[in-house]
Amino acid sequence: MNDIYVLKSGMTKEQMFRLRLINGFSFAPIIADAIIDLSKDFFQNDDSGVCNGQILYLAISDEEGPGKSILDSKHVEVILTLDAPEDMDVYEKLGLSAYRQHILLRITQEARDQNALLTIKDLVKLLKSSYSTIKRDIKHFRERELYVPLRGIVKDIGPSSHKSKIVELYVKGYTSTEIQRSTRHSLQSIERYIKDFSRVSILTQREESIDNIRLIVGISERLVKEYQELFIKYKDGDHKQRVEELIDNVTVYDSPVSFKKNAGMRM
Template identity: 35%
Template sequence: MIRNKTEERKKRLSTKTLDQAFRKEVEEGLNCSPIESKALLDIVKEVYMPYLHDNQAIHPGQMVVMGINIDEPPGKPLEKCKFKPIVITKYDGESDDNIRLENGYIGVTALRRAQLKRITEEAKDQGVLLTAEDLAYKIFNCGYRTICRDLKHFRSKGITIPVRSQQKDIGRAITHRVKAVELYIQRKLPTQIAQEIRHSLNSIKNYINKFARVASLTREGHSVSEIAFIVQISPNLVRKYQGLYEKFNTPEYSERIEEIIAQFKPKKGGQENRRVKP
């Protein structure tokens, strides 16, 4: 038999790797088979390797945090959600310094809000939606209410911050949407509603649009899951809007409900009338 020195060399070199050393320890210490040791090695790499990259992977001012995978649905128990590590930029050098110095006595607040916006966008780009708790306790080490005030500030400016509650219709994000639609049914103007709940005018119009579509599709007999897919909102928000529709589908408000739904009846060609009337 002719020896293949190249293959022999490859085999010798492969036995000197950290992977092989780990597998050898596992096989001897836990009495695992080679297949089991390989599977265990793959799991360890998936979970821990993001923390073990060389120093070039994380730059000064950056940090690694764990967050909930963007594909996880609302309402799923936290312990059953899939988490993943991401790299965020907490301090961006001169850019952050300038924000703080140029904003005088509100420099600290202005800087935190700029960082919050940057960090949540970085997280979303990496497939994670952070929560207000993540931001308060893991990243900024500040009060939970401080982060809530920051998020409210952005909403009042019409700026969308991609946190989990906003993207997945959770908690206060749903409460505000339902409140906006309820006020509109009660004949408050969109501008008045925007001022009252501190959301942008475009956001208010969007909430009303989606409510009208939910009400119309509910009348047509579509299921909650079908409506959620068509309107592109969570099933939870669909149910909240349906509850609102049932609450106001009374002689006193039936005409108003009809007006709202009529605004979104498809025109010829399938286009919806998206104009929000007072």
């Protein structure tokens, strides 16, 4: 039975925008959805600060080694996403524990991408859960080789994030539904990771620079490198056909550098 404290109350800006397109401008629902998807592509890298469902949080810098007290450690202000529309997909299909684990994995990776590392105490505070509950969640992921980047254990988990692990499962032939059950992720998140991997693969074939790929796809440099390693690992092996199918189903526009060059030639 669904937990009574997790409810579909309120409406996101995205949902409000969709309703206004349909009711205010008489757009068909399919057209409204297309406009929303297009706007995401254009504005996903908007550097305007904290959005709905996000908070500013002080976390310990990843430059700090173990053994240093929290008070004496350098802190970094990071943006963490505690509430996203896709989270309800996980809750409705997998339950409250999966809902919490999904958010846990996201915010720890977000912190790491912003050069900080959360602690178990941070997770207890942010997720309003007990210490033992968070420890069980971390164990759940470790058993599935999805390691949580936390302060104190990050050196033991290697360079790969949960995103590249999820993409690797898909490349190996697992379905999105199977991956969702195993990793506690929404189908939207899984599909986004796969799409980003496909874009990185195409741009890598075009010999774009890592910086250009980062800007075009809208992901961190660390994740670009992880996806490139996956592409190189599987593009000629047993899963070559799967990788080729992913690349064939995605369109990537020219990079800003290429666009400028072409514009200059037309002049």
